[in-house]
Amino acid sequence: MMVTRYTRTAMLFHWLIAVGIVANVALACTWPYLGDTSVRPAIDTHKSIGVTILGLAVMRLIWRSTHRPPPLPANYTPVERKAAHGVHWAFYVLIFAMPLTGWIMDSAYKDAASHPMYWFGLFQWPRIAAVMHLDPATRDRVHDGFGAAHSYLAWVICALFALHVGAVVKHEWIDGDRELKRMLPGGADATE
Template identity: 50%
Template sequence: MPMIPDRYTKTAILLHWVIAALMILNIVLILTVEQFPDEWVRPVVDTHKSIGITVLGLVIVRLLWRATHKPPAMPGSYGRLERFAAHAAHGVLYLLMILLPLSGWMHDSAWKDAATHPMQLFGLVPWPRIGWIMAIEPATKEMLHDAFGALHTWAGYVLYVIFALHVLGALKHQFLDGEKELQRMLP
């Protein structure tokens, strides 16, 4: 029977912190975009899109890594409700880390000016829009643009709550319960 590690692997730790940092940066960018001078708005939005697509790719790598590498067991002191909440929060975080970039990509693909404004990852790599969305007739596409935008926005709000609960839960276990919670995920 294989040993269950007491820490995450170095790869899992790296992916966790890189994805977290990119998500925080993306949140800061989009919440402050209106504070930038007008000529910076489009580059900031384009950077937000590039980071979102990067997060999507990294999350796919993280899920593949997780499928092939057993995570450390939760401490035995966790109650049944805490275990359920931790698994539920992680499941929702993974769902959001996929839903947010996809809904943003769909929102961008339904943008009326998408055909005349090519998308590039970090201004370097051409990135396609979603063809079937771009091919929809304009009135329906505008409705989808609004719907995908609303989904993206609301998923972002859910992310803020779940992210805060995730951090608060880790801090509670570390400092109030005396568990070595942070050591499992720190480099």
């Protein structure tokens, strides 16, 4: 069976974003158990990974707009095709929504002005000025609202991740579609 693969660049974006999301969810799950001196570095790393995912998402969307993905295997049912497209587009929405809600929440943090955010400790990442300069009561509501949205979206992305992995497992090992080969690096048949 001929396996039509994604480009190497699409694979790179896919795996970098996937690893970033898994790392960020893991960090968020661990900081309730960290000591006081370890929480802030974990949160700062979480923010740095989040803005990195946002940058990668922009590049991925630009790449995707100029490079068609390979067609789905011919034996996919119409329901599987619709589900695959729906899940992929939901992931696109989430890889923008997650970091944006986090950035807005962080910009609305009451002590944002006195606690700058540094991208992996290298340079100061800007906060959203319009959010930082809201009146305190509005800023607190924005912080809480976008914080709740950020948490909710994390649950949604975890559910989609489980659905995505489950579909890959089904197609790879039950249907024999060699689904993993489409997105794994290596092999001479992947293009740029």
